[in-house]
Amino acid sequence: xxxxxxxxxxxxxxxxxxxxxxxxxxxxxxxxxxxxxxxxxxxxxxxxxxxxxxxxxxxxxxxxxxxxxxxxxxxxxxxxxxxxxxxxxxxxxxxxxxxxxxxxxxxxxxxxxxxxxxxxxxxxxxxxxxxxxxxxxxxxxxxxxxxxxxxxxxxxxxxxxxxxxxxxxxxxxxxxxxxxxxxxxxxxxxxxxxxxxxxxxxxxxxxxxxxxxxxxxxxxxxxxxxxxxxxxxxxxxxxxxxxxxxxxxxxxxxxxxxxxxxxxxxxxxxxxxxxxxxxxxxxxxxxxxxxxxxxxxxxxxxxxxxxxxxxxxxxxxxxxxxxxxxxxxxxxxxxxxxxxxxxxxxxxxxxxxxxxxxxxxxxxxxxxxxxxxxxxxxxxxxxxxxxxxxxxxxxxxxxxxxxxxxxxxxxxxxxxxxxxxxxxxxxxxxxxxxxxxxxxxxxxxxxxxxxxxxxxxxxxxxxxxxxxxxxxxxxxxxxxxxxxxxxxxxxxxxxxxxxxxxxxxxxxxxxxxxxxxxxxxxxxxxxxxxxxxxxxxx
Numbered sequence: 125x126x127x128x129x130x131x132x133x134x135x136x137x138x139x140x141x142x143x144x145x146x147x148x149x150x151x152x153x154x155x156x157x158x159x160x161x162x163x164x165x166x167x168x169x170x171x172x173x174x175x176x177x178x179x180x181x182x183x184x185x186x187x188x189x190x191x192x193x194x195x196x197x198x199x200x201x202x203x204x205x206x207x208x209x210x211x212x213x214x215x216x217x218x219x220x221x222x223x224x225x226x227x228x229x230x231x232x233x234x235x236x237x238x239x240x241x242x243x244x245x246x247x248x249x250x251x252x253x254x255x256x257x258x259x260x261x262x263x264x265x266x267x268x269x270x271x272x273x274x275x276x277x278x279x280x281x282x283x284x285x286x287x288x289x290x291x292x293x294x295x296x297x298x299x300x301x302x303x304x305x306x307x308x309x310x311x312x313x314x315x316x317x318x319x320x321x322x323x324x325x326x327x328x329x330x331x332x333x334x335x336x337x338x339x340x341x342x343x344x345x346x347x348x349x350x351x352x353x354x355x356x357x358x359x360x361x362x363x364x365x366x367x368x369x370x371x372x373x374x375x376x377x378x379x380x381x382x383x384x385x386x387x388x389x390x391x392x393x394x395x396x397x398x399x400x401x402x403x404x405x406x407x408x409x410x411x412x413x414x415x416x417x418x419x420x421x422x423x424x425x426x427x428x429x430x431x432x433x434x435x436x437x438x439x440x441x442x443x444x445x446x447x448x449x450x451x452x453x454x455x456x457x458x459x460x461x462x463x464x465x466x467x468x469x470x471x472x473x474x475x476x477x478x479x480x481x482x483x484x485x486x487x488x489x490x491x492x493x494x495x496x497x498x499x500x501x502x503x504x505x506x507x508x509x510x511x512x513x514x515x516x517x518x519x520x521x522x523x524x525x526x527x528x529x530x531x532x533x534x535x536x537x538x539x540x541x542x543x544x545x546x547x548x549x550x551x552x553x554x555x556x557x558x559x560x561x562x563x564x565x566x567x568x569x570x571x572x573x574x575x576x577x578x579x580x581x582x583x584x585x586x587x588x589x590x591x592x593x594x595x596x597x598x599x600x601x602x603x604x605x606x607x608x609x610x611x612x613x614x615x616x617x618x619x620x621x622x623x624x625x626x627x628x629x630x631x632x633x634x635x636x637x638x639x640x641x642x643x644x645x646x647x648x649x650x651x652x653x654x655x656x657x658x659x660x661x662x
Contacts, residue, residue, distance in 0.1 A: 197247030260310025338391025340521025409439030537616030
């Protein structure tokens with residue numbers, strides 16, 4: 125072992141030995157500063173260990189939880205509050221007849237209290253716990269509570285939390301519990317390395333997320349993915365485009381085809397290197413991060429990209445971070461203590477059963493992905509059914525079929541059924557001259573659902589009629605989700621939904637009109653709804 129100097133704390137294993145000077149005591153609270161005071165005495169220092177990666181991952185999970193809870197907290201009353209679109213209380217009351225089985229079928233703390241106040245408590249309490257997790261206080265209890273809080277909200281918000289990043293956060297958040305160090309106060313670096321078993325499970329999640337996304341696109345036999353033209357439509361038809369998407373849409377066809385090829389390479393080839401030793405796994409991680417940054421630069425996918433980046437961070441071993449730090453700080457000094465073994469905070473008798481459960485559920489998920497249904501023994505079938513509501517292992521595959529048109533629903537109200545005024549949404553396209561904006565990592569859940577509704581027949585979108593009725597009643601909670609209410613003084617007597625086709629303008633039309641969009645009316649999306657006599661015709 126490298127000889128320790130005065131006031132040096134040596135950690136076991138291929139870990140860090142830091143000089144505890146006064147400056148470095150401050151550096152414990154400022155990890156990047158602290159890193160700059162380690163002396164590198166071994167060219168292979170940090171290779172194959174993931175102490176720093178685990179530390180960064182947990183902080184990123186805390187930030188993502190914070191984003192998710194705050195984003196939902198500012199919308200929760202309008203979505204599932206007592207006067208919201210789909211009240212959580214009504215949903216739970218409708219399922220009371222299940223008896224004690226309801227607690228397993230719909231696991232949520234809201235069985236005891238589904239009031240607006242408790243829903244907000246879950247959101248803002250979760251946000252507070254997330255901040256503590258970012259600081260590093262009591263990570264294991266906090267991660268358990270955060271997972272329970274988000275699962276509780278997930279199961280009562282239903283369609284409004286039905287996105288792949290919501291179940292991805294539940295799956296990653298569950299595994300994060302077992303990668304966290306057993307400590308109450310923040311330490312840098314932690315005294316225990318991440319469990320290697322749980323690291324493998326998180327790598328497996330990263331592999332499934334990325335590979336399934338590419339495989340689902342190819343398996344769907346969608347024409348646009350097969351002939352590499354999908355991105356000619358994607359920027360224009362994605363749920364909430366940004367202004368950069370308008371410019372990307374104007375690029376030539378060969379560029380879009382090349383982009384699809386690069387995407388398939390990252391989603392189908394790079395995942396094969398996830399389980400290889402560094403630096404190959406780090407190259408895969410860098411490819412995933414690059415793809416997520418490019419997606420973030422052209423669209424609004426909430427916290428999905430940040431969560432995928434957080435998972436990718438675990439593919440970089442400690443040697444990568446030390447090399448990166450030295451590159452940006454050439455005069456930095458590092459030291460590793462050699463020999464010994466690194467202890468994990470969690471015992472094998474706990475992590476092995478977790479791994480077995482994840483493996484069992486993974487076989488079922490992968491079987492569905494490749495359309496190979498496994499006939500499980502009855503006990504395993506019951507276990508899978510029992511665990512399914514907890515979303516411990518999930519299937520992924522965004523945009524497996526590319527939408528080539530952009531229908532948009534414009535909601536209008538009227539006092540007399542003759543003169544109509546349009547409601548404006550905060551983020552989705554409506555007024556053609558309004559510039560598409562960035563809103564991620566916040567997710568305006570109503571705006572997102574309007575995109576899905578426009579792609580479906582209105583009778584297949586049960587929440588939409590509830591939304592129109594709330595507008596007729598002038599619900600303040602629902603109206604708070606909107607950008608403009610043209611009936612601030614008195615709710616309208618009639619509500620209708622009109623369907624339009626939207627297309628990006630080109631450079632010529634954009635300069636001439638100042639419009640980002642051009643649109644063409646298709647007709648009514650749903651019958652006119654009246655506060656006086658229900659449905660008033662088409």
